[in-house]
Amino acid sequence: DTAVSQTPKYLVTQMGNDKSIKCEQNLGHDTMYWYKQDSKKFLKIMFSYNNKELIINETVPNRFSPKSPDKAHLNLHINSLELGDSAVYFCASSPRGANYGYTFGSGTRLTVV
Amino acid sequence: AQSVTQLDSHVSVSEGTPVLLRCNYSSSYSPSLFWYVQHPNKGLQLLLKYTSAATLVKGINGFEAEFKKSETSFHLTKPSAHMSDAAEYFCVVSELGSNDYKLSFGAGTTVTVRA
Numbered sequence: 001d002t003a004v005s006q007t008p009k010y011l012v013t014q015m016g017n018d019k020s021i022k023c024e025q026n027l028g029h030d031t032m033y034w035y036k037q038d039s040k041k042f043l044k045i046m047f048s049y050n051n052k053e054l055i056i057n058e059t060v061p062n063r064f065s066p067k068s069p070d071k072a073h074l075n076l077h078i079n080s081l082e083l084g085d086s087a088v089y090f091c092a093s094s095p096r097g098a099n100y101g102y103t104f105g106s107g108t109r110l111t112v113v
Numbered sequence: 114a115q116s117v118t119q120l121d122s123h124v125s126v127s128e129g130t131p132v133l134l135r136c137n138y139s140s141s142y143s144p145s146l147f148w149y150v151q152h153p154n155k156g157l158q159l160l161l162k163y164t165s166a167a168t169l170v171k172g173i174n175g176f177e178a179e180f181k182k183s184e185t186s187f188h189l190t191k192p193s194a195h196m197s198d199a200a201e202y203f204c205v206v207s208e209l210g211s212n213d214y215k216l217s218f219g220a221g222t223t224v225t226v227r228a
Contacts, residue, residue, distance in 0.1 A: 031213075033215075040220075041151075041201055041220075041221050042218070042220055042221070043157075043203065043218040044218075045215050045216070045217075048213060048215060050213065055212045055213045056212060056213055056215055090156065090157065092157075096213070096214075097214060099145050099162075099164040099207070101147050101149075101159045101162050101205075101216070102157075102159075102216055103159075104149075104156045104157040104158075105156060106155065106156040107155075107156050
């Protein structure tokens with residue numbers, strides 16, 4: 001009955017590899033997001049999708065490619081991983097609009113070695 | 114444009130004493146504001162939100178926050194800290210970007226609770 005679920009929870013991989021993180025929400029929300037939390041715990045939005053359409057793309061390297069097969073799923077694919085990509089990545093969802101907080105997943109801790 | 118500033122990077126309190134986490138925002142219009150909590154190695158949980166209704170907002174776990182437009186503040190308080198309140202707290206503003214609203218996070222305040 002998890003509202004926003006991400007897999008995997010932990011991901012350790014070598015530089016140069018390609019990896020994906022999956023996210024699913026069962027709340028019926030129209031909008032989904034990816035946030036990156038750095039080592040200083042600062043959270044910054046990467047992407048948002050509304051009903052499968054890309055809405056926000058916050059100057060993220062094009063090695064990062066989100067894909068939304070339907071409005072309940074938003075996956076994040078990362079090509080040619082770099083050391084600086086190490087972070088915790090959070091998926092979130094919300095109804096569309098200013099007044100709604102987001103429901104966050106539990107995060108994926110990515111470590112690039 | 115909007116932004117949010119958390120005035121304290123770290124707050125340490127004794128169990129049973131009040132907690133005050135300070136947050137100021139800058140906004141050209143009436144914002145929607147939120148507080149989120151992140152316990153160690155956990156995800157983010159919504160504590161409370163302000164969306165232009167009552168200025169004193171009550172949240173979960175005994176927390177509340179007061180929206181003060183004249184001071185552009187949204188400080189978070191709790192009358193009596195519990196050990197389980199030790200966590201990272203984020204003040205958040207809903208911000209209109211080029212295409213849609215997004216949540217912009219403050220830098221966070223780490224709360225330590227002493228026994």
